[in-house]
Amino acid sequence: MSMKFSKRSDHVKASDVRELLKVTQNPEIISFAGGFPAPELFPIEEMKIVCNTVLEEQGDKALQYSSTEGFLALRKTISSIMNNLGVSAFSEDIVITSGSQQCLDLTGKIFLDEGDIVICESPTYLAAISAFQCYLPRFVEVEMDDQGMKMDKLEAALKENSQAKFIYTIPDFQNPTGRTLSLERRKRIVELANEYDMFIIEDNPYGAIRFEGNNLPPIKHFDTEGRVIYVSTFSKTLTPGLRLGWVCANPEVLRKLVIFKQGADLNTNSFAQLKAVKYMELFDLEGHVSKIKEVYRKRKYAMLEAMDKHMPEYAKYTNPEGGLFIWVELPDYINAREVLAKSIENKVAFVPGGSFYPNGGHENTMRLNFSNMPEERIEEGIKRLAEVLKVLGRD
Numbered sequence: 001m002s003m004k005f006s007k008r009s010d011h012v013k014a015s016d017v018r019e020l021l022k023v024t025q026n027p028e029i030i031s032f033a034g035g036f037p038a039p040e041l042f043p044i045e046e047m048k049i050v051c052n053t054v055l056e057e058q059g060d061k062a063l064q065y066s067s068t069e070g071f072l073a074l075r076k077t078i079s080s081i082m083n084n085l086g087v088s089a090f091s092e093d094i095v096i097t098s099g100s101q102q103c104l105d106l107t108g109k110i111f112l113d114e115g116d117i118v119i120c121e122s123p124t125y126l127a128a129i130s131a132f133q134c135y136l137p138r139f140v141e142v143e144m145d146d147q148g149m150k151m152d153k154l155e156a157a158l159k160e161n162s163q164a165k166f167i168y169t170i171p172d173f174q175n176p177t178g179r180t181l182s183l184e185r186r187k188r189i190v191e192l193a194n195e196y197d198m199f200i201i202e203d204n205p206y207g208a209i210r211f212e213g214n215n216l217p218p219i220k221h222f223d224t225e226g227r228v229i230y231v232s233t234f235s236k237t238l239t240p241g242l243r244l245g246w247v248c249a250n251p252e253v254l255r256k257l258v259i260f261k262q263g264a265d266l267n268t269n270s271f272a273q274l275k276a277v278k279y280m281e282l283f284d285l286e287g288h289v290s291k292i293k294e295v296y297r298k299r300k301y302a303m304l305e306a307m308d309k310h311m312p313e314y315a316k317y318t319n320p321e322g323g324l325f326i327w328v329e330l331p332d333y334i335n336a337r338e339v340l341a342k343s344i345e346n347k348v349a350f351v352p353g354g355s356f357y358p359n360g361g362h363e364n365t366m367r368l369n370f371s372n373m374p375e376e377r378i379e380e381g382i383k384r385l386a387e388v389l390k391v392l393g394r395d
């Protein structure tokens with residue numbers, strides 16, 4: 001039988017890392033791999049009340065199809081979240097998506113033809129690479145430092161690729177590096193987008209999870225021409241299982257996005273949307289997020305302290321002020337995929353950093369997640385990982 005798959009399906013490959021990481025299901029494994037929130041913090045009791053209340057009060061709506069744009073009540077609540085962030089937005093500027101991941105797919109669909117250029121951070125979010133890759137673009141990576149994407153490098157990339165479709169960036173506690181784009185660079189990236197007639201996709205799932213330092217306004221705060229497509233989610237603040245994200249963008253972009261969303265899933269889960277609204281009506285989401293931040297802050301320090309104590313001198317790592325990840329750079333001669341294979345024997349998992357570079361390379365890097373394991377397991381896991389590194393390293 002000939003399979004008659006599309007050209008794009010030839011380009012999508014199952015990653016070898018995914019195969020290795022299947023073992024993280026085993027509870028004996030100390031996993032620093034997934035970007036998972038801490039499940040013990042999920043508001044399960046509150047959600048039971050929320051589910052019942054929604055079914056009692058609005059069961060007919062919760063179990064019915066709904067508009068592609070999303071329930072007005074949720075879009076209104078999100079517009080006030082956006083206003084509090086310094087982005088002036090009305091409910092009609094918001095569309096609810098099935099996780100922010102769907103928005104990445106839809107933006108790929110509305111902007112990208114084969115061979116088009118996507119400018120992104122180097123490294124960048126793995127599942128954004130997968131989402132965009134379906135549309136067969138070329139990725140131009142822009143080097144980062146501790147302040148995020150380097151603006152001189154971005155400008156050079158824009159000069160060389162003025163026909164690029166958009167800049168994709170994760171400004172706060174970036175996945176995978178944990179780095180945050182500085183205030184000056186937030187202003188500059190908008191200036192550059194204006195100058196080079198470029199859209200910016202600002203993917204911001206982690207901004208609300210700042211546990212240290214001062215809040216920074218989103219890039220969209222500086223957007224004067226409607227070029228910034230702001231994408232966020234309830235996954236890291238409430239629960240990822242609800243699969244609720246949103247996009248705040250200019251009307252033309254939203255119109256296209258809604259047409260493609262109809263083709264993808266007609267509407268975002270009605271019940272989940274009403275649950276989010278009811279949760280925020282009955283309970284204190286901000287208070288809940290404060291608890292999450294306190295736990296993650298402690299876990300980050302547990303990880304950093306264990307790394308300072310056990311890791312070989314040559315390992316360099318970031319110290320994020322929020323989010324879920326620490327990024328590790330090893331000497332060039334160490335391949336993190338080999339480290340993973342060996343550390344899985346020691347029952348520790350992480351994601352090799354090479355996966356986050358759309359054009360490959362950088363196999364000497366690792367992403368460590370600190371949100372999903374209790375402090376004592378973090379210390380033990382880092383100790384075991386450091387043992388593997390000491391065997392593979394030259395000091």
Ligand SMILES: Cc1ncc(COP(=O)(O)O)c(C=O)c1O
Binds near residue numbers: 203
């Ligand atoms: C940078 C980034 N964008 C988007 C997502 C997708 O989030 P969700 O689809 O759960 O909203 C994630 C998830 O980890 C992420 O790290």
